[in-house]
Amino acid sequence: MAPRSTRPVGTPTRGTTHPNRLRRMDRWIAAVHAPALRRSAGAPVAVDLGYGAAPWTAVELLQRLRRDADPRTRVVGVEIDPARVAAARPYERDGLTFRHGGFEVPVPGAPALIRAANVLRQYDEDEVREVWARLCGRLAPDGLLVEGTCDEIGRRHVWVALGPEGPRTVTFATRLGSLDRPSDLAERLPKALIHRNVPGEPVHAFLRDFDRAWAAAAPYASLGARQRWIRTARELAADWPLVDHRGRLRQGELTVRWSALAPNET
Known part of the structure; x- marks a missing residue:
């Protein structure tokens, strides 16, 4: 059974929503x-x-x-x-x-x-x-x-x-045609990570390496943004524990284990 509570836990969000947003x-x-x-x-x-x-x-x-x-x-x-x-x-x-x-x-x-x-x-x-x-x-x-x-x-x-x-x-995850560089996604980091995108934190190092791998994969852009993204993932996998969800790279997604990005203890 769901735990009983006299009032809901949390505070209202702004409520902004659009069809197909998620x-x-x-x-x-x-x-x-x-x-x-x-x-x-x-x-x-x-x-x-x-x-x-x-x-x-x-x-x-x-x-x-x-x-x-x-x-x-x-x-x-x-x-x-x-x-x-x-x-x-x-x-x-x-x-x-x-x-x-x-x-x-x-x-x-x-x-x-x-x-x-x-x-x-x-x-x-x-x-x-x-x-x-x-x-x-x-x-x-x-x-x-x-x-x-x-x-x-x-x-x-x-x-x-x-x-x-x-x-x-x-x-x-991104629409690849709109992406300039992977670190553009930093502004959408969830709350647990967004304030940790600073030197010395794992997520900052990951985004730095993500951008470098994207730049190194620039020759693949002639084959399309999807092929460039896939090549970028291959480069990243040498140093970061990516999770291979079959076919998801082709959808503009890249998944990495939480343990590699978890914030440093303060």
Whole structure:
């Protein structure tokens, strides 16, 4: 059962949302987490936490997971602002509901997925670990938390994937045709990393090497941005523990183990 709370945990976000804003994150989730969703004994529950002023991201998450991962999937949109929940209720349908709540995640049982996009940017860095621990504690044993940030139209994302045990990977995703250099993604780093993009921190060193590998792969640009990105990943893999999610490089994604980018202890 979901833990009881007298009031939702957290504070309202700005609520900015647009259709298709989270498409890159959704497609990665469907591709990478589909086997775990299909292993669920019952219909897997996915939570769109902090979906914002309009319900588009929850509607799209249901469509994408049912089409590309598991047709049994149910999505629950959770918002801390009761007015946003009331506004979303007319969009409920088979497999999609909306609830008032926050980081306590007020849904029965343990979700197979919690997606928290553009939620933690307004919090202090030292609050992130506590929120992660709370959300990971709500996951099913095979569950996944995806927490990250993207730009307003979904061209550039960076997200952290976490299991019940904690953070696993960091994924950088972009529309390759819009990319000048990989460090352009730094402004979309999630809260746990964005203030650590300074000399001496692992994420700063990674982005530096990412740019260098991108520059070295410039001759491949004649074959297209995708081939340049793939070559860049091959160069990076010599020094950084990249995670080979089959076919995802071709989608403009690159994933590295969290342990390599984790902030230095202070």
